[in-house]
Amino acid sequence: MKLLTAQRIGRRYGQTIALGEASFSIGDRRCIALLGPNGAGKTTTLSILAGLLEPTSGEMLAEGGLPADRRRWMGFLPQQPAFFGWMTGRETMETAGRLCGLSAKEASNRTKILLEQAGLTDAADRRVGGYSGGMKQRLGLAQAVIHRPRLLLLDEPVSALDPIGRREVLTMLEQWKRDMSIVLSTHVLHDAEQVCDDIILMNKGSVVLQGEMDHIRQSAGRPYIRIETEAGDNASEWLATLEKLPGVRMSATSRYSRSIETDDIDGVRETALRTALEGGIKLLAFEVARKSLEQWFVEALNE
Structure with missing residues (x-):
């Protein structure tokens, strides 16, 4: 009411x-x-x-x-x-x-x-x-x-x-x-x-x-995975392969890190961790998150 x-x-x-x-x-x-x-x-x-x-x-x-x-x-x-x-x-x-x-x-x-x-x-x-x-x-x-x-x-x-x-x-x-x-x-x-x-x-x-609030949280954007690795040719090659995984929609890139937006957070997370272990990739950070209200707030005001 x-x-x-x-x-x-x-x-x-x-x-x-x-x-x-x-x-x-x-x-x-x-x-x-x-x-x-x-x-x-x-x-x-x-x-x-x-x-x-x-x-x-x-x-x-x-x-x-x-x-x-x-x-x-x-x-x-x-x-x-x-x-x-x-x-x-x-x-x-x-x-x-x-x-x-x-x-x-x-x-x-x-x-x-x-x-x-x-x-x-x-x-x-x-x-x-x-x-x-x-x-x-x-x-x-x-x-x-x-x-x-x-x-x-x-x-x-x-x-x-x-x-x-x-x-x-x-x-x-x-x-x-x-x-x-x-x-x-x-x-x-x-x-x-x-x-x-x-x-x-x-x-x-x-x-x-x-x-x-709940609707805005859900519509604020896809969940993302932030990954950072130790330096190495195999690490940069491995990071590049993640962008081609099914469900990946966007990737913010630097040489030894990625911020990946995805529609399939569980599948991409499982594949990334499994292939990192198989390839001997040394992970410095692996974070799964959604946009915070502060990020959404700033983006909404700048649109």
Whole structure:
């Protein structure tokens, strides 16, 4: 089921196009990675989704009987969240809950649960002005979901976190996406692969490509075998024979290495290893892999 649909939304500042008629949909209980280089239009898109900016063209359609006022069922965390430094973490959370319409008791209960999930229980009664950047980022995440939103928008949510903190946040998102949809912009493609179900790739204010993560992985290209050998005439001759094997579609060549794309990864691998052993070829590297999301990302933007 779709939760929200963007139909040709755009945003101009005079003659400058920040977002050019982007169309996409957000599924219910899905985690969507909003990818793209700096200046691609990601933050503008998130701001329009959150209702902080009005599009100069197009429209947003809420589906499934959701109210037109998106603030009632949406949470948002900007890249650099701001807080009142004189308030404690607990006071910040409870105040946000009351402003979202929760009762005092429910705001207190939600605060306790979310501060624990964010790893801030011990710092709950400290002033936020004394929090580190990573602690403020986790507090912002907890605050954004205090009212149990149906859609959570996150702008670079792990940018200020160390590897342990980033892992904790990804675990939180894995849990939360069971109950809500999540859209997150990120430059950390490894994180997107771990937690996201769908991808929206943007460049120069336009949507270049969108789809399911698994489908994009499968369509990103054939698997390949990377082989490197010790120097020797027999090694270069052997490498040349690999290009003629059934199932080989492409081969990137240097004298003592090959990167072979194939439709028959099992057959080519078996033949290559068997003939290397029979010919006494000394292998330095033999790797079977697919294109990473980062490789696909760079190629898609350059097309």
